Amino acid sequence: QQQVKQSPQSLIVQKGGISIINCAYENTAFDYFPWYQQFPGKGPALLIAIRPDVSEKKEGRFTISFNKSAKQFSLHIMDSQPGDSATYFCAASSFQKLVFGTGTRLLVSP
Amino acid sequence: DAGITQSPRHKVTETGTPVTLRCHQTENHRYMYWYRQDPGHGLRLIHYSYGVKDTDKGEVSDGYSVSRSKTEDFLLTLESATSSQTSVYFCAISSTGGALNFGPGTRLTVL
Numbered sequence: 001q002q003q004v005k006q007s008p009q010s011l012i013v014q015k016g017g018i019s020i021i022n023c024a025y026e027n028t029a030f031d032y033f034p035w036y037q038q039f040p041g042k043g044p045a046l047l048i049a050i051r052p053d054v055s056e057k058k059e060g061r062f063t064i065s066f067n068k069s070a071k072q073f074s075l076h077i078m079d080s081q082p083g084d085s086a087t088y089f090c091a092a093s094s095f096q097k098l099v100f101g102t103g104t105r106l107l108v109s110p
Numbered sequence: 111d112a113g114i115t116q117s118p119r120h121k122v123t124e125t126g127t128p129v130t131l132r133c134h135q136t137e138n139h140r141y142m143y144w145y146r147q148d149p150g151h152g153l154r155l156i157h158y159s160y161g162v163k164d165t166d167k168g169e170v171s172d173g174y175s176v177s178r179s180k181t182e183d184f185l186l187t188l189e190s191a192t193s194s195q196t197s198v199y200f201c202a203i204s205s206t207g208g209a210l211n212f213g214p215g216t217r218l219t220v221l
Binding site: 006036041043046049097098099101103 | 150
């Protein structure tokens with residue numbers, strides 16, 4: 001069973017547009033929600049993370065929105081650029097163990 | 111990938127043979143993890159360690175064992191490799207058990 005459900009599986013966005021990736025979870029013990037970015041042939045790299053005591057966190061063009069009551073969180077990429085083309089994973093952590101979503105392949109067209 | 115190395119980076123082996131993958135860190139982090147990445151499944155935790163000689167199972171631990179005799183090294187062993195273990199294996203480290211830093215990965219093919 002997938003503890004963290006991620007959608008969409010793939011996404012095509014025009015340059016300058018907004019990319020939105022959504023995740024949902026069931027386990028209320030999760031206390032840390034990071035997003036990872038992965039380029040082909042590389043390991044995932046931490047992009048941005050949030051804890052459940054805040055509803056939004058912004059770092060540059062990347063924003064996490066967190067809805068604790070709905071058990072959902074999302075990644076927004078503003079002004080998407082071709083260099084943002086990568087696979088994005090949401091994740092959730094409890095007791096020092098991180099559980100990942102299945103990933104979203106983002107393609108930003110020039 | 112700074113501070114984390116994995117070896118080998120690529121390996122092809124035959125069904126039934128034992129395989130050991132090595133993760134080495136220079137960050138002196140307490141927590142170390144082994145994940146496997148497969149299309150459609152994301153990253154799944156195999157085993158993790160919260161200190162020297164302290165390890166525990168993840169969600170897909172069957173067929174795998176681990177050892178950590180030193181802070182800097184975390185070994186993943188496939189006792190008898192099967193084709194279902196063909197995957198990309200990532201090691202990760204963390205100082206707090208929260209944010210993980212991933213290594214470059216090992217691509218394993220079991221024929």
